[in-house]
Amino acid sequence: MTQPYAEVIGDPIGHSKSPIIHGFWLKALGHDAAYRACHVLPDGLADYFATRRSDPAWRGCNITVPHKIAALDHVADPGNIRSTIGAINTVARDEQGICFGTNTDAAGFYAPIAEVDLTGAPIVVIGAGGAARAVLFALSRLGVGPVTVLNRNVLKAAALLARFGLKGAALPLDSALPPANLVVNASTLGMVGQPPLVIDLDPLPEDAIIYDLVYAPLETPLLKAARARGLDSVDGLEMLISQAALAFEILFGIEPPRDEDESLRALLT
Structure with missing residues (x-):
């Protein structure tokens, strides 16, 4: 069985610490899944979601600049995020292959x-x-x-x-x-x-x-x-870790070990 995975997408993407955070939690929990960064250009956003939604191993992605608003055009919006916050930072794929967006930034x-x-x-x-x-x-x-x-x-x-x-x-x-x-x-x-x-x-x-x-x-x-x-x-890590914890549960269906935050911050810095 193919290992389940999730990603963070953006342009640029090399600065993202999300793979370190989610990787740390996956390892701490002994959960068999992967998390990686994926460089997606603005004109490649539609193709990215078209490809990923057909991949049963893909659990979803986090979204960083500049895609938080544009991504709404490519996924379902059951929580009506478009008319409230107007931007998403997390997309998950359900068992039927439907991709839906939400926002853990707030x-x-x-x-x-x-x-x-x-x-x-x-x-x-x-x-x-x-x-x-x-x-x-x-x-x-x-x-x-x-x-x-x-x-x-x-x-x-x-x-x-x-x-x-x-x-x-x-x-x-x-x-x-x-x-x-x-x-x-x-x-x-x-x-x-x-x-x-x-x-x-x-x-x-x-x-x-x-x-x-x-x-x-x-x-x-x-x-x-x-x-x-x-x-x-x-600092920015405070929000980053807090929003990532919510996204982690959405993507992988389990709560991250927040009692390890001190070790995680040490790793990130």
Whole structure:
């Protein structure tokens, strides 16, 4: 019998730590399955799903940039993710060969800050892509205060605020930060191969939290600046591991050993 497997797809894909995470959990559980990275170009997305859905060994895939929105056009959407978050990061294949998409990013984003009371708090989100959609969706459920979205395309950012019913403002990427309790970098700025995110944190209060979704490198310029200011910070591995745990259960039907998180982080860093 062919060994079951799952993948992570994206363009680029070499930076992804998902194979390490899922491989670590599969080994720890002694589960007979594999997980690998697969480089899929935007114009190859349709062929990828057409090929994989006919492979009974394929359990599904995780999705990274730039495919989180486009992938919705190629899979079923039983949870109506298109009209809520508007982007998927996980696709699974059922026993009938039907591929369906879901999103574990929103819950994964929230997990590391679940104990922080953000009711009425002003928030800044940088970026307006697939990851930002998951972040804004989560924030819309938390009763936060005004949300400022910084993005190159201001109209796109404004549309997302309206989509999720959030009050706030959409501003150009190079705008000064307003005072905020939480700043989230949901863009690719600061990622390996991308320009750095250059932003002045001085307007933030002393109890502000800086949350960078970028995990390659783990030590981003934004997080360095946060530490220099003495601000609390959340790195990209926190969300990555949290969302991966949810995806792992969807793909392989078993819970990952979260009691091994410390060893996993050591492996990843």
